[in-house]
Structure formats: structure tokens, C-alpha cells
Amino acid sequence: MSRSDSSLLPILGVARFELRRLRSALIWLTGLLLIFSALALYSGAIQLRHQSNNAHLIQVQEQEYRAKQSKRVAKRVKELKAKGKALSPDSKTYRNPANLAQHGTPAILPNGPLAVVSIGLSPLQAQSTQITLADPALLESQENLQHPLQLWTGHFDLVFVLVYLLPLLLIAISFDLTAGEQASGNLKMLLVQGGGLQELILGKLTARVAVLLGMLSLLSAMAWGASLVVNQPFIWVRWGLLLLLSCCYGAFWLGLASLLNALRWRAANIAASLAAIWLLGVWVIPGSSQQALQSLVPVPSRISFVQSYREATEKVRQESSQLLGKYMEDHPDLAAAGADNEYALLQLSKEQAIAEAIRPVVDTYQSQLDQQQRVARWLQYLSPVTVFESALMQLAGSGPERQQDYKIQVQSSHDQWQQYFMPAIKQNQSLMPEDFTHTPTFDYQELRLRNLSSVLVPETLFLALLAAILLGYSLKLYHRYQVIESEPA
Amino acid sequence: MAQTEAIWRIVAGQELKMLWRSRRFKLLMLLSTLLFSLAMLTGWQHARDYREAYNSVMGRQNEMFERQGELNPHSATHHGVYAFKPWSPLSSWDPGLLPYLGSAVMLESHKQNFDRYRAAQDQLSLSRFSPVTLATLFQYLVPLFVILLAYSMIAEERENGTLKLLLVQGSSPLQLFYGKAAALAIALAILVLPVLGLSLGLMAIGGGAIPWLRLVPFIGAYALYWGIFIWLALLVSARSGSSRSALLILLGVWFINALIVPRVGLGWMQAQHPLPTAGEFQREIAKEQDALPDWDARTEKVKAALLKQYGVKDIKALPVNLEGAVLQDNEADDTRIYAEHFARLYSRYRRDEELYSQLGWLFPTVAIQSFSQALAGSDYQHHAHFLSAAEQYRFDYVSFLNNSITKAQGQDAFKYTAGNELWKQVPDFHYNEPSAADVLSRSAPSLAALGLWLLLLVGATPFVLKRMQVVS
Numbered sequence: 001m002s003r004s005d006s007s008l009l010p011i012l013g014v015a016r017f018e019l020r021r022l023r024s025a026l027i028w029l030t031g032l033l034l035i036f037s038a039l040a041l042y043s044g045a046i047q048l049r050h051q052s053n054n055a056h057l058i059q060v061q062e063q064e065y066r067a068k069q070s071k072r073v074a075k076r077v078k079e080l081k082a083k084g085k086a087l088s089p090d091s092k093t094y095r096n097p098a099n100l101a102q103h104g105t106p107a108i109l110p111n112g113p114l115a116v117v118s119i120g121l122s123p124l125q126a127q128s129t130q131i132t133l134a135d136p137a138l139l140e141s142q143e144n145l146q147h148p149l150q151l152w153t154g155h156f157d158l159v160f161v162l163v164y165l166l167p168l169l170l171i172a173i174s175f176d177l178t179a180g181e182q183a184s185g186n187l188k189m190l191l192v193q194g195g196g197l198q199e200l201i202l203g204k205l206t207a208r209v210a211v212l213l214g215m216l217s218l219l220s221a222m223a224w225g226a227s228l229v230v231n232q233p234f235i236w237v238r239w240g241l242l243l244l245l246s247c248c249y250g251a252f253w254l255g256l257a258s259l260l261n262a263l264r265w266r267a268a269n270i271a272a273s274l275a276a277i278w279l280l281g282v283w284v285i286p287g288s289s290q291q292a293l294q295s296l297v298p299v300p301s302r303i304s305f306v307q308s309y310r311e312a313t314e315k316v317r318q319e320s321s322q323l324l325g326k327y328m329e330d331h332p333d334l335a336a337a338g339a340d341n342e343y344a345l346l347q348l349s350k351e352q353a354i355a356e357a358i359r360p361v362v363d364t365y366q367s368q369l370d371q372q373q374r375v376a377r378w379l380q381y382l383s384p385v386t387v388f389e390s391a392l393m394q395l396a397g398s399g400p401e402r403q404q405d406y407k408i409q410v411q412s413s414h415d416q417w418q419q420y421f422m423p424a425i426k427q428n429q430s431l432m433p434e435d436f437t438h439t440p441t442f443d444y445q446e447l448r449l450r451n452l453s454s455v456l457v458p459e460t461l462f463l464a465l466l467a468a469i470l471l472g473y474s475l476k477l478y479h480r481y482q483v484i485e486s487e488p489a
Numbered sequence: 490m491a492q493t494e495a496i497w498r499i500v501a502g503q504e505l506k507m508l509w510r511s512r513r514f515k516l517l518m519l520l521s522t523l524l525f526s527l528a529m530l531t532g533w534q535h536a537r538d539y540r541e542a543y544n545s546v547m548g549r550q551n552e553m554f555e556r557q558g559e560l561n562p563h564s565a566t567h568h569g570v571y572a573f574k575p576w577s578p579l580s581s582w583d584p585g586l587l588p589y590l591g592s593a594v595m596l597e598s599h600k601q602n603f604d605r606y607r608a609a610q611d612q613l614s615l616s617r618f619s620p621v622t623l624a625t626l627f628q629y630l631v632p633l634f635v636i637l638l639a640y641s642m643i644a645e646e647r648e649n650g651t652l653k654l655l656l657v658q659g660s661s662p663l664q665l666f667y668g669k670a671a672a673l674a675i676a677l678a679i680l681v682l683p684v685l686g687l688s689l690g691l692m693a694i695g696g697g698a699i700p701w702l703r704l705v706p707f708i709g710a711y712a713l714y715w716g717i718f719i720w721l722a723l724l725v726s727a728r729s730g731s732s733r734s735a736l737l738i739l740l741g742v743w744f745i746n747a748l749i750v751p752r753v754g755l756g757w758m759q760a761q762h763p764l765p766t767a768g769e770f771q772r773e774i775a776k777e778q779d780a781l782p783d784w785d786a787r788t789e790k791v792k793a794a795l796l797k798q799y800g801v802k803d804i805k806a807l808p809v810n811l812e813g814a815v816l817q818d819n820e821a822d823d824t825r826i827y828a829e830h831f832a833r834l835y836s837r838y839r840r841d842e843e844l845y846s847q848l849g850w851l852f853p854t855v856a857i858q859s860f861s862q863a864l865a866g867s868d869y870q871h872h873a874h875f876l877s878a879a880e881q882y883r884f885d886y887v888s889f890l891n892n893s894i895t896k897a898q899g900q901d902a903f904k905y906t907a908g909n910e911l912w913k914q915v916p917d918f919h920y921n922e923p924s925a926a927d928v929l930s931r932s933a934p935s936l937a938a939l940g941l942w943l944l945l946l947v948g949a950t951p952f953v954l955k956r957m958q959v960v961s
Contacts, residue, residue: 156756
């Protein structure tokens with residue numbers, strides 16, 4: 001037997017013994033984890049269905065609109081053909097390409113790659129944007145209906161279980177790693193029976209790592225099952241990375257518990273300290289950083305933004321009132337005759353003028369938001385909890401980065417939409433029935449893991465390094481640990 | 490009796506001295522003071538900024554509306570106005586749902602809009618937990634502060650053998666208990682009273698009147714809530730086998746109250762009765778609007794009614810403008826359809842909020858959250874009250890402008906224009922939030938739940954202490 005084998009066996013023996021000792025606690029904790037995870041996945045599935053239903057309905061409505069308009073145009077074309085008249089240009093508003101261009105096309109953000117696992121910020125984010133010829137700053141986004149009380153409490157998803165509950169379960173089985181046995185004198189007895197303290201500690205930690213891996217395997221099976229039930233693809237690469245991050249995060253909490261035990265504190269003091277550190281990590285540090293950041297780098301008031309928009313609109317309205325009667329401006333669909341490209345171009349120029357007038361306000365708003373996000377990216381490293389949560393939301397596609405990417409893709413799709421329609425509008429062409437099926441459509445291209453690596457790699461390394469430092473330092477302290485000494489602190 | 494009083498006072502004095510010397514107390518005080526300072530300053534700053542923006546925007550909007558010049562009155566209703574939600578003074582202490590609710594709603598003809606511009610849309614990814622505000626510190630941090638000070642107060646005395654000694658010397662378990670509870674209450678007062686004083690000072694400096702009728706029950710309810718945790722922590726400490734198990738039980742209670750119940754409770758309600766999607770909601774409205782008579786059919790209907798009302802046979806003989814009346818008739822139909830659908834949705838939100846607050850009978854944190862948000866004006870009921878006032882105003886001002894066309898007999902309704910004199914006659918939107926009495930009567934069950942919890946705990950104390958183990 002090699003030397004490494006001979007040192008490994010006692011460690012595994014201790015680990016087996018620890019698992020037997022923790023058996024009743026583990027049954028309880030696993031039961032709790034199962035219940036919480038099932039609830040979390042159920043909640044994730046409900047939210048996913050809510051979002052999918054809305055996306056589906058938006059698409060159906062769009063198809064219905066186009067089918068109706070296409071039929072109307074086909075009827076008109078048939079009439080013109082029967083009368084032997086030119087098919088284009090036509091004075092009918094519904095055949096004007098500007099009409100379809102300004103109706104627009106919905107740009108729907110699909111559910112994220114691991115939507116059933118993480119709801120994240122998605123209920124607060126735009127799910128659909130109607131792309132028209134209007135300036136991107138004026139495009140209307142639509143969020144799905146969400147209960148304000150639910151937004152306030154937050155959703156109970158699997159990421160919540162991993163970020164908030166998993167550490168508590170690990171704390172519950174690790175806070176008296178050696179403190180309880182030290183206080184009762186059992187530690188001395190165990191060492192007298194043979195084996196070193198290092199083997200004992202490594203064995204105890206091995207048992208807890210095995211518990212962590214077991215819990216994560218259980219969650220993997222449940223998450224996979226849930227994605228099958230809701231008929232969503234389960235991206236194993238992303239889930240694998242999520243597990244890797246969870247291992248680092250779990251190891252961080254085990255390392256912390258091990259460190260406090262190595263300091264020879266009393267079990268109750270260790271439990272209180274770990275609970276306090278947990279609270280600092282999940283709420284106090286991120287919450288106060290967020291409050292401080294929003295106060296130090298404030299975004300302009302949203303109601304001031306509304307008023308600036310209104311003033312710009314009013315100014316443009318007054319300047320354009322000479323050009324067209326107000327009746328046509330407010331009821332273009334009722335103005336059967338004379339509703340031609342002049343009107344469409346007037347609308348476009350008005351929207352352009354409004355967009356230019358409010359651009360300084362929008363730019364200030366966006367630059368402050370960007371600055372907040374930039375600082376927030378650094379501030380998140382104040383708490384490993386925030387780092388872990390941010391990484392999980394990015395993997396699952398429920399964080400701010402995906403929303404930002406969606407906005408960029410909407411902008412690019414808007415340019416494409418404009419390039420498609422402007423020549424036809426300027427040349428006064430009329431729509432044909434097939435035009436309703438040939439317009440550009442928006443298809444969100446998922447952010448690749450490669451694009452996320454600049455954020456994910458440092459976050460993973462940070463968690464791994466932190467866990468390694470804590471575990472390494474605690475083992476170093478155990479090396480100098482005095483089993484027989486004065487009363488622990 | 491005098492001796493009993495003396496003993497609990499002595500115990501309280503001793504406990505306070507020990508607390509004062511303990512590193513744990515100093516650390517908790519330092520951390521809590523830092524957090525309260527941050528919450529006070531950011532809350533005050535946010536309230537000040539919002540108030541300034543609100544006052545400026547209201548003035549600019551009213552001026553803009555009154556000076557829009559020559560315009561068709563119905564076109565003016567299409568341009569619309571915004572109703573902005575005023576700041577409720579206590580909401581800087583407890584912003585509650587406000588970040589998740591719109592701060593403005595566009596009021597225009599033909600439709601009722603959703604409130605827009607939610608502060609939470611700009612939320613950073615730093616925290617998914619509640620923001621650090623005075624209310625969240627009162628609801629989460631103060632109970633934790635109590636737990637971390639109290640969990641060992643009796644259990645440790647038993648573990649050290651001093652509990653038996655104290656009882657042998659003539660103290661009764663009840664006197665000991667009251668003494669320790671008084672010490673905790675004083676420690677809490679040392680932490681909280683300066684915070685309350687400073688926050689009131691900031692509120693007064695901000696220029697707003699202090700809403701005493703809401704403030705007094707607000708603080709009273711928190712005192713009950715903290716009392717529950719003081720009592721509970723000491724009872725658990727008295728009954729637990731060790732200070733370690735007392736701590737674990739109390740942390741579990743805190744955790745379930747603060748984190749699990751709100752999320753799971755509301756998630757469960759949503760799962761049982763899912764909300765309609767935005768698409769479904771709009772589709773239902775559109776379906777009903779499509780079923781309304783078109784312009785020609787409506788004109789015929791209104792014409793017949795007017796001819797009958799004025800007893801004439803020709804529209805030229807009518808003393809009113811037919812098209813103006815048709816516009817208003819259309820508006821009444823649109824308003825009715827939107828009102829029915831929005832009422833259903835909003836009553837659904839309100840019902841869920843009421844159901845959620847009933848969980849307060851089982852979980853005191855839910856009770857205090859519901860009561861605190863109601864008093865601070867940051868719950869959904871207040872928001873629904875604002876939306877309802879805004880919608881009423883929308884219908885009134887749109888009707889006023891449509892009716893101004895109806896009065897312009899003999900003119901082309903769509904070419905007819907009015908000037909600044911008419912816009913000045915449109916009253917401004919002024920919103921008054923519900924009275925403190927209304928809010929109190931509505932939120933009384935949450936307050937009663939807190940009172941009942943404390944009463945039960947106080948009532949159970951002699952029985953629990955009778956079975957208390959004196960030695961471990």
C-alpha cells in the first residue's frame with residue numbers, strides 16, 4: 001500500500017463515521033432541500049409558462065393582423081386587376097408600406113437558457129418591443145403583467161435555494177465541526193484512539209463535501225426533470241458550469257465554518273457568527289452598496305424624463321401644426337382620401353424631431369445607468385454571495401446582461417427594418433399580399449458562453465480562490481490546534 | 490410587591506451592565522448604527538429628490554397644458570396629460586411596493602393606461618433581497634439584534650449553573666424573565682430612539698408636515714413586533730436544552746418569517762390563481778371594443794336619441810353638435826370596457842394583498858409588513874386609490890373637452906378649435922391619499938395579529954417558566 005493510500009484510508013474512515021453521525025440531521029436537511037427545491041422549480045415553471053403564454057399570444061396576434069391585412073390587400077389587387085388599373089401606386093392607406101412599417105414587428109425576448117431554474121430580474125424586464133420606424137429611443141417595450149407584491153417579495157426559484165438556503169444547510173452541519181467535540185472533551189478521546197487531527201479534520205470536511213455533492217446531484221436530477229415537464233431544453237454545459245460554481249460557493253461556506261472552528265470558538269458563537277456573516281453577505285453588504293451607489297450616482301428622475309418627453313412632443317406638434325390638419329393627425333385611419341406618403345413622412349420627421357429633442361435626457365439617463373452598472377460589477381466582489389448570484393443569473397439568462405444584449409439586437413433589427421421599408425415609402429410603392437410574409441423578423445441570438453467568459457471566469461476564480469484560502473488557512477490553524485487548552489472563546 | 494419590582498429592576502440593571510461590557514453588543518450596535526444612518530440618509534435623499542421633481546413637473550405640465558394654444562379639444566385629449574403620484578411622507582421610511590409600481594399614468598381619451606415608470610426597472614443586480622431601508626432594518630435587523638443578544642440570556646445561566654444560584658437567592662423565574670426582558674427593551678430603545686428622533690428631524694427639515702396620525706400607530710406596531718421577538722427569544726432561551734439549540738431555533742423562526750413565508754406564500758397564491766398575461770388582458774379589451782358600433786352606426790344611434798330628447802326632426806334643428814355628442818358616447822363605452830377589465834385586475838391584486846396580510850396571524854413579520862406599508866402609503870391599496878382617482882379625473886377632463894365640442898353647435902367637430910381660455914377651465918389633477926382613519930380601520934387585523942401574538946406569549950410565560958429546567 002502506498003503512503004498516500006495509507007493516509008487516505010483514515011480520512012475516508014472518518015468521513016464514513018461522520019456521515020453516519022450526521023444521518024438524522026441529513027435526513028431532515030435533505031427533506032427540507034427536496035421540499036424547497038420542488039417549490040422553487042414549481043414556481044420557476046409557473047413563471048416560465050406565464051412568459052411563454054404571453055410571447056405566444058403576441059406572435060398569434062401579429063400573425064392574425066398580417067393575415068387580415070394581406071387578405072384585404074389581395075382583395076384590392078384583384079379589384080384593380082379586374083378594372084385593368086395599375087397595381088401601384090394605390091391611394092388606399094392599408095397598401096401604404098408606411099402603414100405596415102409603423103405597425104411594426106414584435107421583437108420577443110425568449111425565455112433564458114435555464115429559465116426554469118432562475119427567474120431573476122426577468123419579471124421586471126421588457127419581454128417584447130414593437131420595432132417600427134420610430135427612433136429606438138421611442139420604441140415601446142412591453143413587460144408581462146406581474147403581481148407587484150410578488151415583485152416586492154421576490155420569486156422563490158432554484159437560484160434562490162442555491163444562493164440563500166444551501167449555505168444555511170451547510171452551516172447547520174458544519175458550525176460545530178470540532179467545537180462541540182472540543183467542548184465535550186470527545187475530541188481528545190477521538191485522538192487518543194489513534195489518527196491525527198489533520199486526518200480527522202480532512203475526514204470531517206470530506207464527509208461534508210460529499211453531502212454538498214449529493215445535494216447538488218439531487219438538485220440536478222430535479223432541475224432536469226422539471227425542464228422535461230415544462231418542455232424546455234436543458235443546457236447541460238451551462239448546468240455543469242452552474243454546478244462548478246455551486247461547488248466553489250459551498251466550499252467557501254465549509255471553509256468559513258472550518259476556519260471559525262479552528263479558532264477554537266464556542267459552537268453557539270460560531271453559529272451566531274456564521275449567521276451574521278450570511279446576513280452580511282446576502283443582504284447588508286449588497287443592499288447597502290446598492291443604496292449607496294444609487295445615491296452617489298443617481299439617475300435622473302423618471303418623472304422628469306416623462307415631462308421632458310412631453311415638452312419635446314408638444315414643441316414638435318406646434319411646429320408641425322401648419323403641415324396637416326389635426327383631424328388627420330389623430331385619426332389617420334378615418335382619413336380615407338389624401339392619406340398618402342406625405343402623412344407618413346410627416347409622422348417620421350416628427351418622431352425624429354422628438355427623438356433628437358429628448359436625446360440629451362436619454363443619454364444622461366443611460367450614461368448614469370451604465371456608470372452604476374460598471375461600479376456595481378466591482379462592488380459585487382465585496383460579497384461572495386453577490387458574485388455567485390450574478391454568475392448564476394448570467395448562466396441562466398435572467399440577469400441584466402442578457403437584457404442589455406437584447407436591446408442591442410433590437411437596435412440592429414430596427415436598422416434592418418428601416419432599410420427594408422424606406423425605399424418603398426420614398427418610391428411611393430404599394431404593398432402586395434406576399435409582402436406581409438416577407439418582412440424582416442426578429443430572432444434573438446442567445447448570448448454565447450464565450451461572450452460571457454470575461455465575466456464568468458473572474459467570478460468563478462474569485463469563488464474558488466476564496467474557498468481555497470479559507471480551507472487552506474483553517475487547515476494551517478488546525479496544524480497548530482491545541483486540543484487541551486484553556487476554555488474556548 | 491415592592492420587593493418584586495426591586496428584583497426585576499436589579500436583574501435588568503445587571504443584564505444591561507453585562508450587555509454594555511460584551512463585545513457582541515458593541516459590534517451589533519456599531520453595525521446597526523451604520524446601517525440605520527445609511528437608510529436614513531438615502532431615504533431622506535430619495536424623498537427630497539422625488540418631491541423636487543414632482544413639484545417641478547406638476548408646475549411645468551399644468552403650464553404647458555394651459556398654453557397649448559389653438560387646438561381641437563378632442564385632439565387635446567389625445568395628447569393627454571400625466572397624473573404623477575405624490576410622495577407620501579412615511580414612504581421614505583417604508584417604500585414598500587413603490588419601486589415596483591409606476592410613478593405616473595398617462596391620461597388620454599379612448600383608453601385607460603397602465604401606470605408606468607417603475608423605479609425597480611433600473612434595479613442593479615447587486616441585491617435581490619429587500620433594499621436597506623428603515624422599515625427593512627426594523628423588520629429584519631432589529632429582531633436579529635434581539636435574537637443574538639437574547640438567545641443565551643437564560644440558557645447560558647443554566648449552563649453555567651448561575652440560574653440555580655439566582656433562584657436560590659430568592660428571585661422567581663418570572664422576576665428574572667421580566668428583568669431580562671426590560672434590559673433587552675432598554676438596549677433596543679438605546680438603538681432605535683435616536684434613529685426615530687433623527688428621522689423625524691429629517692422629515693421636518695424636508696418641509697413636509699409630520700403625519701402624526703399615521704406615525705404614532707406605525708411606531709406602536711413596531712414596538713409590539715419587537716416585543717414579540719424579545720418575549721419569544723427569552724422563552725426559547727428558557728425552554729431550550731442549550732444556548733446553541735436556542736440560537737438555532739430562533740434563527741430558524743427569523744429565517745422562515747423573513748425569507749421563506751413571503752416568497753413561498755405569495756408564489757403559492759399565484760400558482761393557484763395565475764394572473765392573465767399582458768397579451769390576454771389587451772386581447773380581451775380589444776375583442777369588446779371590436780364589438781362596439783362603428784362611427785356611422787353610433788352616429789345614427791346618438792342622432793336618434795338627441796332628436797328624441799330635443800323633440801326635433803332634423804339635426805340642423807339640434808341645439809348641440811352631433812359629432813361632439815358621438816365622441817362623448819364613444820368615450821363612455823371605451824371607459825366602461827377598460828374600467829371593467831382594470832377593476833377585475835386591480836381587485837385581484839388587492840385581494841391577494843389582503844390574503845397575504847392574513848398570513849400575519851401566523852407570522853408576525855408578515856403582519857408588521859402589511860401594517861407598516863399601509864400606514865406608510867406604500868401598499869397596493871394606496872396605489873389602487875391613486876389609480877382610481879386618476880381614472881376618474883381622466884374621464885371628467887375628456888368629457889369636459891368633448892362636451893365643449895358638443896356645445897359648438899353648427900361647427901365641424903374636427904375642425905373646431907379652442908384656445909387657452911378653455912384649457913384654463915380644465916381643473917388640475919389633485920390627489921389626496923386616504924385618511925389615516927380609513928387606513929387604520931382597514932389594517933386593524935394586522936395590528937390585532939401583532940397584539941394577539943404578544944398577548945399569547947405573555948400569557949404563556951408563567952406556564953413555560955414553571956416547566957423550565959434549572960440545571961442543564
